[in-house]
Amino acid sequence: ETGVTQTPRHLVMGMTNKKSLKCEQHLGHNAMYWYKQSAKKPLELMFVYSLEERVENNSVPSRFSPECPNSSHLFLHLHTLQPEDSALYLCASSQGGAVQETQYFGPGTRLLVL
Amino acid sequence: SQKIEQNSEALNIQEGKTATLTCNYTNYSPAYLQWYRQDPGRGPVFLLLIRENEKEKRKERLKVTFDTTLKQSLFHITASQPADSATYLCALGASGGYNKLIFGAGTRLAVHP
Numbered sequence: 001e002t003g004v005t006q007t008p009r010h011l012v013m014g015m016t017n018k019k020s021l022k023c024e025q026h027l028g029h030n031a032m033y034w035y036k037q038s039a040k041k042p043l044e045l046m047f048v049y050s051l052e053e054r055v056e057n058n059s060v061p062s063r064f065s066p067e068c069p070n071s072s073h074l075f076l077h078l079h080t081l082q083p084e085d086s087a088l089y090l091c092a093s094s095q096g097g098a099v100q101e102t103q104y105f106g107p108g109t110r111l112l113v114l
Numbered sequence: 115s116q117k118i119e120q121n122s123e124a125l126n127i128q129e130g131k132t133a134t135l136t137c138n139y140t141n142y143s144p145a146y147l148q149w150y151r152q153d154p155g156r157g158p159v160f161l162l163l164i165r166e167n168e169k170e171k172r173k174e175r176l177k178v179t180f181d182t183t184l185k186q187s188l189f190h191i192t193a194s195q196p197a198d199s200a201t202y203l204c205a206l207g208a209s210g211g212y213n214k215l216i217f218g219a220g221t222r223l224a225v226h227p
Contacts, residue, residue: 004157031213042118043158043203043217056214090157094213098147100165101213104158 003027004101004106006091012112013081021076021109023091030096033103034066034073037088049074050096116142118218120204126224134157135189135221137204142216143166144206147180147187152220161202162189194225 003026013019025032033047049068063085065077068108074091088108094101119138127133133134137147148164150158164171164180164187171178182188191198201222 040122040219042219045214045216048214092157098213100163100207102148102160102163103213103215105150105159105160107155107157110155 004091004093004104006106006109008109009107012114013078014114015083016082018077018079019113020078021048021089023074025072025093027093027104029093030071030075031094031101031105032068032071033092033094034074035090035092037078037090037108043090056096083113086107086111116140116216118142118204118216120218121221122219124222124224126152126226129195129225129227131154131194132192133194133198133223133225135202135223137187137189137218139185139206140220142185142206143182144208146207147178148205148207148215149178149189150203150205152203158203191223196227199225203226
């Protein structure tokens with residue numbers, strides 16, 4: 001395992017539901033990332049946190065709300081999602097958020113919005 | 115706009131042969147490039163990093179080249195094995211600031227016995 005865990009692994013939700021994705025890293029890293037991966041498309045960076053401060057918000061709709069309570073945990077709160085938001089959501093971490101660092105990914109949450 | 119292109123068609127090769135995957139980019143001057151492997155239902159796993167001033171990097175059966183003039187990286191797996199079957203992603207990084215990577219869509223490699 002990479003040391004990054006994500007829960008749940010699978011999630012089905014209606015468009016009016018509210019749910020949260022959780023990510024936890026056990027590597028002592030200071031930077032955490034949320035990515036969206038749709039079929040046949042590149043990973044899209046959504047949010048970056050470095051030392052619990054958000055440093056990137058990549059034009060993501062407000063129906064996605066990140067939270068980073070400490071350097072080990074990252075959440076993605078979901079509300080009033082659309083069917084096109086169905087995708088694999090990946091969390092990653094890196095040591096300090098500096099350039100040229102390896103990113104360590106979790107297994108992802110497969111989200112289906114009905 | 116910045117664009118990264120990887121072969122969208124799956125690459126099918128025979129066990130024991132060398133697999134070569136291509137990553138081309140435009141409108142970008144990356145300071146470094148990384149290659150990741152992704153298996154179905156799993157997150158990407160880091161394989162190799164090569165910097166802009168490096169021409170070639172090796173790790174066991176893996177070799178990466180980086181040509182900033184051609185704006186291209188080649189990823190080679192020698193003596194390929196069925197266990198090498200996966201999707202391979204290239205990612206470009208910028209200098210300065212934080213660790214932002216821009217990923218290609220990946221190329222699926224299938225190694226047949």
